Amino acid sequence: MARTLEFYYDYGSPYSYLADTQVEAIARRCGAELVRKPMLLGGVFKATGNQSPAALAEKSAWSGFDMPMWARHYGVPFQRNPFFPVNTLALMRGAAAAQIDGTFERYHPAMYKAMWVDGRNLNDIEEVAAVLTAAGLDAQKFGQRIQDQDVKDRLKAVTDEAVARGVFGAPTSFVDGRMFFGNDRLAFVELALKGELK
């Protein structure tokens, strides 16, 4: 039976972006199913007492070198978002709505590109609308859907589920119920998907 790679992420997390550039290829190489699970990282931090790694000045300074190093390693574009940290509640509700409404395949790459490649200010709902429109999505419908109860409930349910499974940060992957925290554990995720993890 094919294995599943469950991938919890938030658009505000740069390491989630870096990992996201790899997970489709990893799943393909392993014949696995990829299930992206948009969660609210701020909600995870609140529930666990964790905080953003960027909260520590020295770690943030080091990440300024570490993140572009990973991007070069992967061969993907990246720039730090000048508006970081971004309140991602609307963006993550938008991901939940896109999964319900069948527009996720356009919504998802547009958000990551705007945040971690183009350095757009996604705290500004007008900017978000412009990004959506450019991606061929209905910005007005987005504004309505992120207020709908089914969308709010879905994001909350996935976030609660993540916390219940032990998630404390992003990105977090699960294979066969086993948890892998961080972009830097993807090599182990791939071994687990192949059934080769020691």
Added chain:
Amino acid sequence: MARTLEFYYDYGSPYSYLADTQVEAIARRCGAELVRKPMLLGGVFKATGNQSPAALAEKSAWSGFDMPMWARHYGVPFQRNPFFPVNTLALMRGAAAAQIDGTFERYHPAMYKAMWVDGRNLNDIEEVAAVLTAAGLDAQKFGQRIQDQDVKDRLKAVTDEAVARGVFGAPTSFVDGRMFFGNDRLAFVELALKGELK
């Protein structure tokens, strides 16, 4: 000119132990010089406002799986120390003394084995003495040396140096002045030592 791998660590850090099992082989493969720099991680945490990753219950629970996974990956023995966290001031002063006195090559592996393989209680100075004696070291001299000013000064100087260079946790490696935090960056350390890091 051969490159240098500077490796800052503390015996109380399990990921420092895991990385330590690899750094000699990495340096050898790259024709590089390995310079181990014992520092007081508690001092680094105090200076930077960082705290042990084990302070977060969810991260600690995950590390309980992550650390043995790395040990199996490396093919090295490991068990979580039941007396963790350990106050490592005497142990790190002992490492500074061993470097000054020329006994580091016996002292260093004995400390790591006692802490992360044999699960000894190194908060207990009698246990430390027993470990030193079994390693053919002079436990009485250790007790005296860790009170000497040159030893105290050396540990403090290395710890201050680490903080001044941006270190916020352990293990931390430097190659050509570039910093790599964590056991999980050793693949990049190796690329840097080979001059192949993108």
